[in-house]
Amino acid sequence: MTSENDDMGLAMSSISMFNKSSNTSDSFFSSCWDPIVSQSGSLGGSSMASHYHLVMENQGISGTSHVSHYQSDPSFVELVSKLTGFDGGNLSQMVGPFSLPQCNQVANGNERGSTNSLRFLDEHRISKEALVGTSPNGKIRKCAPESGSPLRSCKNGDEEPVMDLSSEGCDGPREQARKKPETEQNTGANSRGKQAVKQDKDSSQSEEAPKENYIHVRARRGQATNSHSLAERVRREKISERMRLLQELVPGCNKITGKAVMLDEIINYVQSLQQQVEFLSMKLATVNPEINLDLDRILSKDILHQRSGSAAVLGLGPGSNSPYGFSPSTFPGTISGIPNKNPQFPPLPQTVLENELLNLFQMGFSGSTMDGFGLNGQLKPEM
Amino acid sequence: MDLQNLNPSSLKSRFTARFLRALTEINAPKTISSSSPREIFQRYRRIKVAADKSMAYSVRSRRIWSRATLWRLRTRSRSRRLVSFGRRASVKTRTTASHGKENKEHHGAVLGVQAEELRELVPGGEAMDLCNLLDETAHYIKCLTTQGFCVYMGGLLCEGCC
Numbered sequence: 001m002t003s004e005n006d007d008m009g010l011a012m013s014s015i016s017m018f019n020k021s022s023n024t025s026d027s028f029f030s031s032c033w034d035p036i037v038s039q040s041g042s043l044g045g046s047s048m049a050s051h052y053h054l055v056m057e058n059q060g061i062s063g064t065s066h067v068s069h070y071q072s073d074p075s076f077v078e079l080v081s082k083l084t085g086f087d088g089g090n091l092s093q094m095v096g097p098f099s100l101p102q103c104n105q106v107a108n109g110n111e112r113g114s115t116n117s118l119r120f121l122d123e124h125r126i127s128k129e130a131l132v133g134t135s136p137n138g139k140i141r142k143c144a145p146e147s148g149s150p151l152r153s154c155k156n157g158d159e160e161p162v163m164d165l166s167s168e169g170c171d172g173p174r175e176q177a178r179k180k181p182e183t184e185q186n187t188g189a190n191s192r193g194k195q196a197v198k199q200d201k202d203s204s205q206s207e208e209a210p211k212e213n214y215i216h217v218r219a220r221r222g223q224a225t226n227s228h229s230l231a232e233r234v235r236r237e238k239i240s241e242r243m244r245l246l247q248e249l250v251p252g253c254n255k256i257t258g259k260a261v262m263l264d265e266i267i268n269y270v271q272s273l274q275q276q277v278e279f280l281s282m283k284l285a286t287v288n289p290e291i292n293l294d295l296d297r298i299l300s301k302d303i304l305h306q307r308s309g310s311a312a313v314l315g316l317g318p319g320s321n322s323p324y325g326f327s328p329s330t331f332p333g334t335i336s337g338i339p340n341k342n343p344q345f346p347p348l349p350q351t352v353l354e355n356e357l358l359n360l361f362q363m364g365f366s367g368s369t370m371d372g373f374g375l376n377g378q379l380k381p382e383m
Numbered sequence: 384m385d386l387q388n389l390n391p392s393s394l395k396s397r398f399t400a401r402f403l404r405a406l407t408e409i410n411a412p413k414t415i416s417s418s419s420p421r422e423i424f425q426r427y428r429r430i431k432v433a434a435d436k437s438m439a440y441s442v443r444s445r446r447i448w449s450r451a452t453l454w455r456l457r458t459r460s461r462s463r464r465l466v467s468f469g470r471r472a473s474v475k476t477r478t479t480a481s482h483g484k485e486n487k488e489h490h491g492a493v494l495g496v497q498a499e500e501l502r503e504l505v506p507g508g509e510a511m512d513l514c515n516l517l518d519e520t521a522h523y524i525k526c527l528t529t530q531g532f533c534v535y536m537g538g539l540l541c542e543g544c545c
Contacts, residue, residue, distance in 0.1 A: 239514055242514065246524075249524050263501065264497060269524065270504045270505065276535075277435075277527065277531050277534060281431040281534060283538045284427075284537065285430050287541050
């Protein structure tokens with residue numbers, strides 16, 4: 001019943017509504033819907049849902065008088081078509097009592113399903129299915145919510161529990177296809193509550209992801225199922241995932257929690273890197289009129305053979321305290337003329353990263369010992 | 384040793400090859416006495432442009448920031464010769480900036496101020512939403528570190544050789 005469905009962790013309010021009104025078929029209904037509900041969130045193969053719906057209709061199952069009542073409701077077709085997420089195996093569980101093995105093949109793909117559907121569908125059902133179900137690239141699913149507005153009206157004011165989150169309409173299949181794998185993983189990873197079984201189905205469903213090119217999002221337990229909030233949630237998860245990646249890139253940001261501080265660190269880091277390149281090119285400008293072609297080969301070999309851990313080389317980790325004290329002062333906006341051969345670069349603005357960068361520059365440019373470098377010792381000491 | 388370092392088509396090798404070529408071009412016509420500050424500054428600018436250009440060319444057009452850098456470098460070089468191109472370039476940057484601001488307001492980012500700063504730092508960042516901006520920033524950071532590393536090593540070795 002309703003508590004059961006809530007325990008399933010889905011905002012499937014529509015199912016609860018159906019269950020409320022049926023007493024005798026409650027156990028049957030919930031038990032029938034449970035395998036469906038427990039399956040993953042991807043809505044592939046809507047044709048199978050229609051098949052299921054039709055199966056129930058054709059077989060005339062006892063105790064489903066309530067179901068037949070809902071069958072006539074066109075909104076139920078929409079709902080049922082939206083609720084499916086069947087593997088072939090799970091579908092066999094479900095249609096076992098109905099002995100329709102053809103449904104298993106239907107589960108494998110939209111287009112194949114459409115051909116299989118012709119075996120046991122009436123004419124008018126086919127037309128309806130063409131509306132609700134498959135299209136060559138599955139894009140019609142986004143347009144389904146428009147036809148699902150009567151569905152919404154007959155619910156208790158709740159929105160669609162499962163939403164197809166394609167990006168702003170039926171167009172842009174490429175973007176959807178690109179976003180799809182990420183979001184599939186996200187939604188698979190994000191389902192919580194008593195959905196351990198569901199997560200397995202999620203991962204297995206994500207293998208079918210390449211066949212569809214829209215994004216499935218499932219509302220989490222206790223969260224709003226508004227389409228806007230779902231889109232917001234997906235966007236926020238994408239952003240936090242990227243922030244996590246950036247956190248790994250920027251050194252010394254493991255302990256930082258919070259987007260604002262993290263962004264500040266990122267900004268500082270990018271600024272330091274850009275200034276570093278400027279400094280180094282300035283150094284090159286003062287040093288090297290004598291470069292020649294043989295040197296090119298030597299340079300490329302040496303540069304390419306160094307370890308690529310540039311962060312380690314540049315001493316940006318926390319461990320590189322330098323013996324060179326200096327007093328950082330404000331950095332002049334531009335680099336004015338440099339008088340001597342070993343330039344004393346103006347100190348950088350005061351951040352930890354930049355202090356360490358400057359340490360490294362001073363160590364390198366003044367030609368003193370190379371012990372401070374985090375290299376493998378392959379670098380020859382300067383003359 | 385990482386196999387990546389020996390990969391002939393890695394970012395580092397692509398960048399280094401291009402950068403060294405540009406460096407030789409810059410230094411070829413120089414005479415011996417070139418220690419005046421102005422000449423050094425000019426050479427600095429050319430080297431910096433060469434570094435940025437080589438990095439952007441190594442990434443090709445796969446990234447928004449590399450395309451923006453290349454475009455910016457091209458229009459700047461053109462605008463020095465033809466003033467009209469510069470005017471057109473400024474108009475274009477204005478439109479992209481306004482488009483970016485519209486995006487920002489539409490998404491209602493909570494981190495608007497810092498995102499704005501980041502957009503200024505990353506080339507081409509004005510016209511990106513936060514999600515793509517973070518993506519581009521990650522790749523940009525990776526390329527900047529490679530660039531700094533290679534220029535640094537080149538500088539050290541040149542200093543060691545002369």
